[in-house]
Amino acid sequence: xxxxxxxxxxxxxxxxxxxxxxxxxxxxxxxxxxxxxxxxxxxxxxxxxxxxxxxxxxxxxxxxxxxxxxxxxxxxxxxxxxxxxxxxxxxxxxxxxxxxxxxxxxxxxx
Amino acid sequence: xxxxxxxxxxxxxxxxxxxxxxxxxxxxxxxxxxxxxxxxxxxxxxxxxxxxxxxxxxxxxxxxxxxxxxxxxxxxxxxxxxxxxxxxxxxxxxxxxxxxxxxxxxxxxxxxx
Numbered sequence: 001x002x003x004x005x006x007x008x009x010x011x012x013x014x015x016x017x018x019x020x021x022x023x024x025x026x027x028x029x030x031x032x033x034x035x036x037x038x039x040x041x042x043x044x045x046x047x048x049x050x051x052x053x054x055x056x057x058x059x060x061x062x063x064x065x066x067x068x069x070x071x072x073x074x075x076x077x078x079x080x081x082x083x084x085x086x087x088x089x090x091x092x093x094x095x096x097x098x099x100x101x102x103x104x105x106x107x108x109x110x
Numbered sequence: 111x112x113x114x115x116x117x118x119x120x121x122x123x124x125x126x127x128x129x130x131x132x133x134x135x136x137x138x139x140x141x142x143x144x145x146x147x148x149x150x151x152x153x154x155x156x157x158x159x160x161x162x163x164x165x166x167x168x169x170x171x172x173x174x175x176x177x178x179x180x181x182x183x184x185x186x187x188x189x190x191x192x193x194x195x196x197x198x199x200x201x202x203x204x205x206x207x208x209x210x211x212x213x214x215x216x217x218x219x220x221x222x223x
Contacts, residue, residue: 044153
């Protein structure tokens with residue numbers, strides 16, 4: 001069973017803090033990893049992807065990948081109330097097959 | 111929102127009805143996908159089409175019938191659904207060589223009564 005696990009939350013952080021979202025996956029052969037943001041009542045939106053071990057930074061977002069530990073994380077620096085959403089971790093387990101986690105709900109309080 | 115449109119946005123249907131969901135992408139992609147999103151569950155891949163050919167059927171019941179007449183349009187035909195089929199149905203598209211970079215439509219919120 002190819003699974004992607006996330007803590008459902010909610011993860012509550014104050015405005016300006018760093019939000020850390022975590023994801024583990026079971027398929028050791030997975031090659032690419034994605035973070036989608038989904039606002040309530042909206043569709044998922046791709047915000048980050050990472051293919052190699054280490055960190056990848058894009059603005060306030062940093063994705064971290066550790067293939068040995070089968071662990072992916074997303075850090076959001078200087079969190080804003082507009083970052084409040086559900087963050088979905090997705091893993092490419094093979095040709096055109098993305099496996100999604102259930103998502104972590106993030107709440108950023110002013 | 112993203113170049114992928116879906117209609118209708120909301121649908122209420124009885125278990126004996128027949129209805130269809132429509133998806134259209136304006137991104138020049140040639141792969142299209144149907145996903146089901148239920149509360150407290152991960153997004154579930156249902157069907158994948160590449161260049162109009164179905165390449166994935168993820169053990170979906172036959173009461174869901176997809177159709178892809180061309181690379182820009184995708185339909186999901188529904189008949190004799192069950193209340194547990196109530197969910198958000200999302201369409202996505204991608205380039206076939208970048209299948210992991212998918213763009214989603216706004217979804218159809220389906221309620222089966």
